[in-house]
Amino acid sequence: SAVISQKPSRDICQRGTSLTIQCQVDSQVTMMFWYRQQPGQSLTLIATANQGSEATYESGFVIDKFPISRPNLTFSTLTVSNMSPEDSSIYLCSVGYGETQYFGPGTRLLVL
Amino acid sequence: KQEVTQIPAALSVPEGENLVLNCSFTDSAIYNLQWFRQDPGKGLTSLLLIQSSQREQTSGRLNASLDKSSGRSTLYIAASQPGDSATYLCAVYSGTYKYIFGTGTRLKVLA
Numbered sequence: 001s002a003v004i005s006q007k008p009s010r011d012i013c014q015r016g017t018s019l020t021i022q023c024q025v026d027s028q029v030t031m032m033f034w035y036r037q038q039p040g041q042s043l044t045l046i047a048t049a050n051q052g053s054e055a056t057y058e059s060g061f062v063i064d065k066f067p068i069s070r071p072n073l074t075f076s077t078l079t080v081s082n083m084s085p086e087d088s089s090i091y092l093c094s095v096g097y098g099e100t101q102y103f104g105p106g107t108r109l110l111v112l
Numbered sequence: 113k114q115e116v117t118q119i120p121a122a123l124s125v126p127e128g129e130n131l132v133l134n135c136s137f138t139d140s141a142i143y144n145l146q147w148f149r150q151d152p153g154k155g156l157t158s159l160l161l162i163q164s165s166q167r168e169q170t171s172g173r174l175n176a177s178l179d180k181s182s183g184r185s186t187l188y189i190a191a192s193q194p195g196d197s198a199t200y201l202c203a204v205y206s207g208t209y210k211y212i213f214g215t216g217t218r219l220k221v222l223a
Contacts, residue, residue, distance in 0.1 A: 045210055100158050105155040108153060
């Protein structure tokens with residue numbers, strides 16, 4: 001199994017600012033995933049973070065808005081840039097371990 | 113394009129009832145399907161994983177079935193308890209390291 005922690009757990013931010021979310025895993029994993037869950041919605045994959053290479057973004061998500069770092073096999077960051085109220089969501093990081101996907105506790109973001 | 117739908121969107125039952133949550137998917141070419149639980153404002157917890165070659169999986173009071181050819185899965189919860197109140201999400205894995213999530217069923221079990 002994998003234990004995943006995220007920081008911050010929640011934040012309230014002003015429009016136009018940026019927030020960096022950290023994800024730490026207790027074991028080395030090749031791929032880490034970032035998801036967004038907008039209010040009342042299901043999860044949508046933002047990007048896949050690979051160690052040593054550029055992140056792979058899903059349709060509708062771009063690197064300028066959601067830059068991702070993956071400096072080693074246990075850590076990743078997601079930045080939400082130039083935020084607007086539409087970015088208010090829960091952001092979750094995830095890893096695949098064996099055939100099970102594990103999720104972090106999430107970061108609840110409110111943009112005013 | 114894979115689409116995953118869950119019915120009902122919300123469900124409220126008295127404690128002790130047995131209940132069934134439904135998940136349907138449009139593309140039957142899947143590797144596995146997982147059921148997750150999400151408590152309000154929290155992350156996700158994996159409940160059951162069913163491989164495409166399996167018909168069902170059981171864990172305690174939970175039983176998940178999979179009919180890949182018809183694109184359906186059900187999660188059966190026996191003798192429901194107030195602690196079972198949460199949102200239940202199903203997700204299918206079709207390769208390319210990406211899970212597609214359903215819309216979720218919000219369950220409330222009344223004491």
